Amino acid sequence: MGKGYVIKRILYTIFIFFIVITLNFFIPRIGVEDPAERYYPAQGNMTDIEYDIIKQLTREQYGFDVSTFQQYLRYLNQLLHGDLGTSLQAGSPKVIDLIAERVPWTLVLSASTMLIGVVFGILIGAYAAWRRGGWLDNAVLSASTITTALPGFFLALLFSLYMGFEWEWFPAYTDPNLVSSFDWSWEAISNVLQNAALPILATAIGSIVGYAQSTRNSVISVADEDFITTARAKGLSNNTVLYKHVLRNAMLPIVTSLGMSISGLIGGSVVIEQIFNWNGMGTLFLNANNTNDYPLMMGIMIFLSGFALLANLVTDLCYSLLDPRVKLGGARR
Amino acid sequence: MKKQSNNFFLRLWRHPKGRTGIIIAMLLVFCAVFAAYLAPYDPYDVTQRAEKGLSPSWSHPLGTTITTGQDIFSMLIYGTRVSLIVGLVTGICTAFLGALMGLLAGYVGGFVDSLIMRIVDIMLVIPTLPLTIVLTNIFGKSYFMIIFIFTVFGWTGLARVIRSQVLVLKNSNYVKAAELAGASRWHIMFRHILPGVTHLLIMSTALTSAGIMVAEAGLSFLGLGDPTAISWGKMLADAQSGGALLFGHWWWIIAPGIGIFLSVFSFMRIGLALEEMFNPRMKQGAGVRKLFKSLNNTYIQGIFDEMNEDAAGKPADGKEAAKA
């Protein structure tokens, strides 16, 4: 992997990010003359005069009183300084602070789900493929039809119904004071784990099966390659062939899907968070939507796209380290 | 052309996965079309509401909702409509858009290609669900919006597949011949290359539809669908907020879940069957295993014996009747 490739890839990422930012800027301006109308939609009991005053105030407060192009430049400048904007919430908190507060809580769910999925999924998938047609292989195949056809949130509801309400194994709704009372004590940590158990369980199943299936398919297709026959003709044992020749090649597509799940780590659990009342990014966004908090919504969108871009970039660079065939400047996905 | 398509459906029907898929999908379509006749009550009609929170009984096979007293079984049947319409329409639209973009990128190439590929890269990083939420906030909640957004964001994967296939076909002799004969670009694209990727489009329509049905359920669950329509996702949301969990009314949750499962399952089966039909390599493995188990030793021995040198020199006696 050459330096040129890395630089080119980084520049391209910045270029795409710039376009995403531009699109984002125009979203609250779709269909209205004045973004102030988005920020404060007219209420039924307001007179036109009252509303005009509110709009005027909003315009001044958020700088909509200059031309759109100037607003755009100001927006870019603001982002360049790492400022994602100011929320409309009481007390005008900074968007970036609100996000920073929520991200760890979302990660508790999504990162542990991914970790469980990756570890168990790859192990199960590799074993299933190596014993093709065995019981585990069949189990993976049938499980994958079921989990792809059953939405994760439906499973979550079922778990909540039985393990939460009926059998009372785990809390069905997240403790509302979970975030505010968290102080790194053992008690608090175990409280978090208990509350996170159901959402993690509900999503981890799909994640395990997903990784198991893609690992299985990948291992099977690699196992049919000629170089595996070569390796076996060398007299290498089955296990050596599996670990030294099959898995390394079979991991390549897995790295790509790993990158995709990393890019969804932060924004991908809206529904699950909603079901369990989990105070993460998903609930933050839904609340912002319910209160028409456009600066917060747009800030989150920028943050999520930026994170996804970064994840893609890192994945691509890792991939080119793992696969010597990716040449300089070879865009591949 | 007609004969070809007949043949195609026949092949799908003969495929075990395809057949289960078609049967279930047909049942669902039947439910959707004749919902008014199949459902014992009209869940949209406020006058046809019963006592709230009834358990399953003969008159209400799946009970009634705790919040409104609507018949859950009727809601389940009516819910088929939303799932199928949103899934199928999006699947078809995505196939069209993906085909067009893939063809343009692959066949026209150059600037158009890199432009489309840049758009794909942008689409991939924009968080779809948050964007959907924002757009429904702006344009109001409707299924049209959902179909529109899923189409706009859903074509990228297919476009890539079509593009790489087109790049292969572009270098094939018949396309070269057509180019030499002076056929126009559009003519070649739609008359010569498009037929070469139709199978991918049909397959993608089935698989995309299945994926969209799951996604639609999720959006309706979040309350982003048409608030007046009855859909399975919204039923689940109502069940959750209406206390089905608290009172243990599992039927209110299981029913829409099964609806979603069946619709997604059937379309996935059809998609997978098509995939195996078009790409036989996919099939190996399980099929051959099963075949191996079904063979017995005497049969195998018989085949081996037929090959013996003693068998040569004698006239053939129809031994070629291989097991089908």
Place this chain on the structure above:
Amino acid sequence: MNELLNVQNLKVIFPTERGIVRAVEGIDLCVHPGECIAIVGESGCGKSVTSLAIMKLLSSPPALMHADEMTFDGKNLLQMSEKQMLDLRGKDMSMIFQDALTALNPVMCVGRQLDEMFLRHTKMTRTEAKAASIKALRLVGVPAPEKRYHDYPHQLSGGMRQRVLIAMAFAIKPKLIIADEPTTALDVTIQAQVLDILQKLQRENGTALILITHDLSVVAHMADRVYVMYCGKIVEHAPLRDLFTDPKHPYTQGLLSSVPHLTASSNRFVQIPDNVPSPLKKPSGCYFHTRCSHCTPECTQCMPRLTDVDDHRQLRCHHPLGGEHHG
């Protein structure tokens, strides 16, 4: 006669959903130490499957295999456990595959792939193995082997890759090497170089070689004896010279005349008409009758036996070419 490899009545079938594919239909082979034999036939005639079957590398499923006898160097391969086979493969018999790009692991540098041979079958340490690999690379004429050691397969040219495979096959100085179309993927000039190296190493080490190919010019270059295979059966078996000067089977003659510069008598480039029949639907009688210009009703009904023409030759044909009719 003490053969190195003796295969009697080898059969391989592949059950598929569309029927049973009879890939190899009972062939006999023998190879003497240091000898080079060739198995010739068009693609799909079962020659590659034969080689995998000899190495016992066919996995079941999808393949089913049977042989009356399969001995190698005095050992009965049929009764050997997989563990014993592991020690045999690479060490006593090894293989050279057709397409070196797909036959080498794309994400492992070629040197490491060579090392594996030494690490597996000798007591060398990693550094010793590396030295041995570089030496082996030099032996097959890879320039600057210390550098090429660290290259990945895609960074090498086709000829270099094939040399790496040859170096790998000869690494432990096996008694038998099976080369499956070793030069098919290469340019003609490179082909000749690679064949020279193959022949040189074979002579120097006294290795027996089974050369599997569809290309008779390669055979002319290397082989002592030739087996001609068609649709899973051996149709002719003869010493090289006899086969080239006096082919008895119409198929052999067809193969010979499709190699232009080999036949002095005719300058025409002759092709055998039609294609190889599908292995799922082989013709009745003699498998070749659908493409044979000497076909008679007898040929369409009855499979000829493989019979001895003389002490060194065998033939499977009702109407042998070249004067006197046999049987």
